Amino acid sequence: MQTPNAATTQLGRRAFMKNGVLVLSAAAVTPASLISGEPKPGLKIGLVTDLHYADKASSGTRHYRETPDKLAEAATELAKHKPSFLVELGDFIDAADSVKTELGYLKRIHRDFSAICKQRHHVLGNHCVYTLKKQEFLETVGQKKSYYSFDSGNFHFIVLDSCFRSDGQPYGRKNFEWTDPNIPAAEVDWLRADLKATSKKTVVFAHQRLDVSSVYGVKNAPVVRKLLEDSGQVLAVFQGHSHENDHKEIGGIHYCTMVAMIEGSGAANNGYSIMSLADDGTIHLKGFRKQSQYDWPA
DSSP: OOOOOHHHHHHGGGEEEETTEEEEOHHHHSOHHHHTTOOOOOEEEEEEOOOOBOSSOOBTTBOGGGHHHHHHHHHHHHHHHOOSEEEEOSOOBOOOSSHHHHHHHHHHHHHHHHTTOSSEEEOOOGGGGSSSBHHHHHHHHTOSOSSEEEEETTEEEEEOOOOBOTTSOBOBTTOSOTTOOOOOHHHHHHHHHHHHHOOSEEEEEOSSBSSOOSTTBOTTHHHHHHHHHHHTOEEEEEEOSSOSOEEEEETTEEEEEOOOSSBSSSGGGOEEEEEEEOTTSOEEEEEEETOOOEEEOO
């Protein structure tokens, strides 16, 4: 029997010779992260919602002038995680009596928000267009459309706009009731085509909720949910509007309602998060302050 040489001994159990060819075992060529069962790193995404910034006196649990300080704390923490992009899920500003005043609110808070991350996405909330028109809001924050999709890494992302009345008219200039949010037929058709055109795992961002039939829910949410479910690609929907932590799983899709930044006075009543999205579809939501944390395996 041939005595193993030093090189063969050093390889040990990780490799062996077969017909003169060096054969490596799985342990020798598989990354440690896969051996341990840890998913391959994918994207990190910063999430905030319902900032309701306004330079006006507090009302009830809403402390409008504290939003810049809360956002500054979030900016410091989020920067540590180096997110690929940042999303605010609507009600970025609160209502004002005039277009000029509301544009002032928007420019003030957008200045701070835009400094956090180079790539940013805005979901329209009902308060964003209470006095403004959609185009005025979008032009100020430098965003072309109110609903659209984009790819980042190995994933597809969809931004929805539910700020439409039941008759299909867009919100703007106090022409709506906040309890009448809808995704109009043209946007539904666009969503259907968009989901059909991608093969990537998908995450959706919305303001009004798609998982409830209460006053906080989109009127035609069942139609939208069916499209998401039928695609077989949607992992989760992140939404705001009702200011509370909530989570429902419907049709294999996670619907995560985020806590509002505006609610409550002081740093302890802040809320924001980092979503880690692994390439296998595993989602970890790291919540800060009042924001809940979640882990959803692929």
